[in-house]
Amino acid sequence: MDEITQPMPTLAMRLIFEYDGDQVRLVSQSPVDLSITGFDLARTERAGYYVDTRDGAGQTLARVPARGAFSTSAEVFPEQPGEPISRVEVAHPKGAFTVVVPAPSGADSVSVVRVAADAPGAVRPVARATSVEAGGGLEVTDIAKFALQISR
Amino acid sequence: MSTADGTVLGNTQIYGGAPRNRAFNVVLLADGFTAAQQNAFDTACTSFVNAFIGTPPFDELGPAINIFRVNVTSTDSGADDPVAGGGTGATARTYFDSSFGGNNIRRLLLCNNTTALQVAAAQVPEFTVVLVVVNSTIYGGSGGGVGTYSLANGATEIGIHEMGHTAFGLADEYAYYAGGNETGHDHHPAGEPSEPNVTTNTDRNTLKWRWAVASTTAIPTMSNPACGQEDTRPSPVPTGTVGLFEGAHYYHCGGFRPEYDCKMRALSVPFCRVCRQVIWNRIGPLATLQARARTPISVVARYPEHLDVFAVANNGRTMSNWWDQSTGWAGFFHVQGGFAAPGGSGSPVTSISRFSGHLDLFTVGTDNRVYSCWWDVTSGWHPWFRIGTLQCRPGSTVNVVSRYTNHLDLFTTASDGRIMSTWWHEGAGWANWFHVMSGVAANGATVTAIARYGSHLDVFTVGTDNRVWSCWWDDRSGWRAWFPIGGQVCRSDSTVTAVARFPDQIDLFTTASDGKIMSTWWNVRGGWAGWFQVSGGVASPGSPVTAIARYTGHLDLFVIGTDNRIDSTWWHEGGGWANWFNVSGGVGQSGGQVAAISRVADHIDLFTVGSNGVVYSTWWDVNGGWAGWFGLGVS
Numbered sequence: 111m112d113e114i115t116q117p118m119p120t121l122a123m124r125l126i127f128e129y130d131g132d133q134v135r136l137v138s139q140s141p142v143d144l145s146i147t148g149f150d151l152a153r154t155e156r157a158g159y160y161v162d163t164r165d166g167a168g169q170t171l172a173r174v175p176a177r178g179a180f181s182t183s184a185e186v187f188p189e190q191p192g193e194p195i196s197r198v199e200v201a202h203p204k205g206a207f208t209v210v211v212p213a214p215s216g217a218d219s220v221s222v223v224r225v226a227a228d229a230p231g232a233v234r235p236v237a238r239a240t241s242v243e244a245g246g247g248l249e250v251t252d253i254a255k256f257a258l259q260i261s262r
Numbered sequence: 263m264s265t266a267d268g269t270v271l272g273n274t275q276i277y278g279g280a281p282r283n284r285a286f287n288v289v290l291l292a293d294g295f296t297a298a299q300q301n302a303f304d305t306a307c308t309s310f311v312n313a314f315i316g317t318p319p320f321d322e323l324g325p326a327i328n329i330f331r332v333n334v335t336s337t338d339s340g341a342d343d344p345v346a347g348g349g350t351g352a353t354a355r356t357y358f359d360s361s362f363g364g365n366n367i368r369r370l371l372l373c374n375n376t377t378a379l380q381v382a383a384a385q386v387p388e389f390t391v392v393l394v395v396v397n398s399t400i401y402g403g404s405g406g407g408v409g410t411y412s413l414a415n416g417a418t419e420i421g422i423h424e425m426g427h428t429a430f431g432l433a434d435e436y437a438y439y440a441g442g443n444e445t446g447h448d449h450h451p452a453g454e455p456s457e458p459n460v461t462t463n464t465d466r467n468t469l470k471w472r473w474a475v476a477s478t479t480a481i482p483t484m485s486n487p488a489c490g491q492e493d494t495r496p497s498p499v500p501t502g503t504v505g506l507f508e509g510a511h512y513y514h515c516g517g518f519r520p521e522y523d524c525k526m527r528a529l530s531v532p533f534c535r536v537c538r539q540v541i542w543n544r545i546g547p548l549a550t551l552q553a554r555a556r557t558p559i560s561v562v563a564r565y566p567e568h569l570d571v572f573a574v575a576n577n578g579r580t581m582s583n584w585w586d587q588s589t590g591w592a593g594f595f596h597v598q599g600g601f602a603a604p605g606g607s608g609s610p611v612t613s614i615s616r617f618s619g620h621l622d623l624f625t626v627g628t629d630n631r632v633y634s635c636w637w638d639v640t641s642g643w644h645p646w647f648r649i650g651t652l653q654c655r656p657g658s659t660v661n662v663v664s665r666y667t668n669h670l671d672l673f674t675t676a677s678d679g680r681i682m683s684t685w686w687h688e689g690a691g692w693a694n695w696f697h698v699m700s701g702v703a704a705n706g707a708t709v710t711a712i713a714r715y716g717s718h719l720d721v722f723t724v725g726t727d728n729r730v731w732s733c734w735w736d737d738r739s740g741w742r743a744w745f746p747i748g749g750q751v752c753r754s755d756s757t758v759t760a761v762a763r764f765p766d767q768i769d770l771f772t773t774a775s776d777g778k779i780m781s782t783w784w785n786v787r788g789g790w791a792g793w794f795q796v797s798g799g800v801a802s803p804g805s806p807v808t809a810i811a812r813y814t815g816h817l818d819l820f821v822i823g824t825d826n827r828i829d830s831t832w833w834h835e836g837g838g839w840a841n842w843f844n845v846s847g848g849v850g851q852s853g854g855q856v857a858a859i860s861r862v863a864d865h866i867d868l869f870t871v872g873s874n875g876v877v878y879s880t881w882w883d884v885n886g887g888w889a890g891w892f893g894l895g896v897s
Contacts, residue, residue, distance in 0.1 A: 147547040148592025156456040206375035207407035
């Protein structure tokens with residue numbers, strides 16, 4: 111059977127963020143012809159940083175992990191085989207990360223979110239953030255929200 | 263030291279030929295290479311390609327990998343090497359502003375990540391990961407949103423290790439934080455890490471990489487007797503043994519890794535089995551699936567905007583793909599390392615959704631035992647586990663019915679053809695397998711079941727006389743004896759497909775000994791009707807008839823015809839049966855199956871294995887009719 115058609119792919123957007131401490135800035139956003147596999151679409155609530163695509167009502171349409179973002183430590187590698195890799199604390203996290211998010215019909219914003227175990231006595235997140243309780247004792251915290259600029 | 267200190271010359275694809283929009287695209291950026299040193303960068307990129315593609319499992323995933331180099335000139339050669347980090351104090355004006363001595367550690371090589379990501383996006387918009395190659399023989403590198411490494415011997419290993427984090431979400435498996443003599447890292451904190459390659463769980467039955475652990479391997483495999491330091495003793499088991507090794511995720515004790523060694527623990531060693539599987543499940547979904555030719559596909563709609571599809575790869579791997587209205591198709595991934603039994607048409611993965619946030623899967627494993635695993639929205643996938651000790655016929659199907667949310671009933675055939683059942687009830691767990699009313703199925707026949715009510719089961723099979731038999735269970739009267747449904751003689755390996763359009767009606771479909779597509783029905787007023795051929799249809803040998811009821815007065819049938827074309831017909835109340843027609847020119851496998859689902863009344867999704875062994879899909883919508891077939895992968 112020859113491949114005859116492909117279903118219309120969901121629009122994807124490449125986002126590049128820059129962070130400096132708890133400040134997050136959306137540096138660029140651009141549409142990209144790219145298939146996003148299930149590996150990069152969060153289906154379960156797990157601790158970590160993510161970027162959500164949301165509709166006008168604030169409902170999350172898709173969530174992708176922001177791996178390597180906001181790291182508070184750095185790896186230092188050994189020069190000689192057999193010597194240990196080690197980590198050092200980064201006093202002031204600063205850097206950039208990128209994600210590719212699905213932007214289905216109705217998407218109008220993206221939010222950088224933190225999903226964390228809501229430990230008793232845990233320090234609440236940064237002042238501007240808003241939080242909602244997720245299932246399984248996890249807390250989802252909005253760190254920053256940005257408008258999506260999509261021309262369909 | 264900025265983008266004023268150089269020029270982006272352009273990009274060159276140096277490895278791979280996969281479509282960029284369905285590939286794992288690696289971008290290498292030059293920093294600290296002057297215009298006259300671009301050949302050195304080109305050579306460094308070739309070395310990276312050789313190292314990367316030579317590293318399992320990337321050596322097997324090459325068809326889905328592209329590697330690009332982006333030549334960028336810098337005003338000066340090298341990188342900053344500040345004295346504070348133990349360096350020479352040299353400075354270099356480079357495009358990405360690379361510098362050794364991050365955090366006053368010379369080997370920590372950092373660059374301007376934002377510029378690196380912007381250049382990569384401009385040159386190769388579809389990029390997956392970015393590595394900055396720094397023109398210096400001083401050893402160094404780093405990870406994060408952008409990886410860096412220098413030209414020192416062995417530094418490419420840094421790039422591959424960091425890719426483990428940024429592209430595959432793997433955790434560090436080393437058992438210390440600052441080299442091994444630090445304090446505060448004796449015991450891993452409570453709680454299960456989210457990464458797939460580290461755990462705090464020591465229960466063999468729930469271990470997240472249980473699928474890779476041999477029953478003869480001790481759990482834990484290696485325990486640290488002195489939590490004040492890393493355990494540096496040699497492995498007690500042969501290299502490559504997957505088990506539970508204490509010391510991982512920056513802690514001497516309480517955190518465990520899958521193998522003694524792994525590239526996520528130390529450079530210059532291979533990725534462990536579990537990490538290799540994770541990498542497979544990141545890159546593999548970019549491709550379509552080569553499936554077992556005749557093994558049925560199963561599909562579930564947990565809610566109308568979502569589909570979960572389960573198929574068996576041509577090497578027996580239990581595979582899944584899912585579609586969501588918001589994100590499209592996710593690509594096929596290997597479900598918990600499972601393998602389904604060959605034999606007959608091959609054991610399928612059957613699936614059911616008892617509620618919208620949950621999936622239960624069943625198959626017969628390569629040892630011909632029944633296995634199950636489940637996915638839950640709160641906890642993800644759980645490993646395959648064996649249900650009892652029943653020995654099945656090779657290639658048997660495990661059919662499942664959920665009469666209500668907290669209950670499952672399973673049906674399959676034992677190695678001697680006995681029709682066997684068990685059930686699961688929340689709180690009570692799995693019951694023992696039992697022989698259903700002394701029934702025996704014909705060789706290759708499946709056992710199908712439907713629940714018209716929460717307190718009732720109807721079961722169907724082809725008996726050893728090649729006739730259709732049924733029995734039923736009711737919670738008031740228990741199991742009733744098997745009885746034949748008319749005298750229809752079937753192929754011995756026929757499936758009896760049952761549909762209840764409403765609780766007091768059953769429609770049956772199967773194939774006669776000569777392949778004719780036959781049907782009968784039962785309703786509470788008239789009992790069983792006689793068998794009749796459906797619109798003159800004939801199935802290819804062994805092809806089952808798939809039937810769905812989009813609403814109470816309508817049936818849609820699908821089958822692989824004698825010319826291997828994918829054919830359909832429908833019945834509409836008051837109008838009778840339509841003629842068979844070919845669905846969008848589709849051609850399947852002789853004896854293959856067409857899986858169908860109606861997630862909303864005016865929509866049908868179909869799945870089958872095409873003539874080239876690839877899993878295909880199409881859909882019908884009341885507004886647009888039938889779409890064309892497409893190779894099912896990621897969209």
